Amino acid sequence: MNVWITQLRKGLLEFCILNLLSKGEKYGYEIVQELEAVEALAVPESTVYPILARLSNDGYLKVRVVPSPQGPPRRYFALTVIGRHRVSEMNDYWDELNGSIDRLRQISKGEGND
């Protein structure tokens, strides 16, 4: 796979995780399953869990531990106040970037047709 696709996916993953959690708290396995369902992302759990640990460290996520009768406890992740602020900023930037790239591609297509 192209290196740039891998890099792009990694960069987008934090954005996707924070957006997933903006609807409410989720535990790790649930997050991985939902991300795996997005075919273009196709990220393994070995990428997701370190990012969850980092986002928790950085204060964007809070963790609630719920004991499980079988196996280890489930760790539920939810956005903190600064996490919500971060998602909102990221979404604004994404919209802006998306619009600009679309315009750029339209211009390139137009020049290509000339």
Added chain:
Amino acid sequence: MTDEKEIRNAIGRYLEKIAAELGDVPAQDKDAILTDVEAHIYEALKQRAGEDATLGDLEAVLAQMAPPSSYATNGAGDGCAAETRPRFAKLPIIAACLAPFGFIMILSGMSNGMNPWPASASWIWYIVLPLGVASPFAVTVLGFLSISKIRASKGRLIGMPLAVAATIFYPIVISNAALAAVFEPMGRRALAIFIVIMIPCDIALAIYVRRRATRPLKPGEFA
């Protein structure tokens, strides 16, 4: 689960391999990742085989998961320790602490001649004097090094305004003082004109250095 003990041992071995791959990741992050992976395995196992999972089910689950070796790049590389919040660079702080000594030395010397402190506290002078002499050079060099380090850190270090201030502080003070000494004998009017000209020049120099210091590095360029 019929093979409960074997399953637990096999999961333990898988987690040990991941722990080894995570290497330098801080212990707290490592524990969090391992807890999440362990919970992931049990969830996947339960989804696949319900309450009666066998060792074969576990092997199938592990086969679908990422190999432990992939944590070496994702855990440490993407991850935890490397991308924590940026910290304030130490060098500009040291430079800022050193900067006043030059002034203390000059002001003390101007007011009372050499060693202005009373005999009982003359040891202070022996601390202030070397620090004061070294201060203009040390602060400028430390400021310059701070700018390089902060630029090279790619966001991991902050404190650029202080680094820029340390770099230009003494060059501006010394050059202004030297020029003022030249203009001063020409009278008050010449000195006032000099001040009116120098202040915008100093501000422009500060803005220029700040812009140069904060512009992004080009590929292959050294900080």
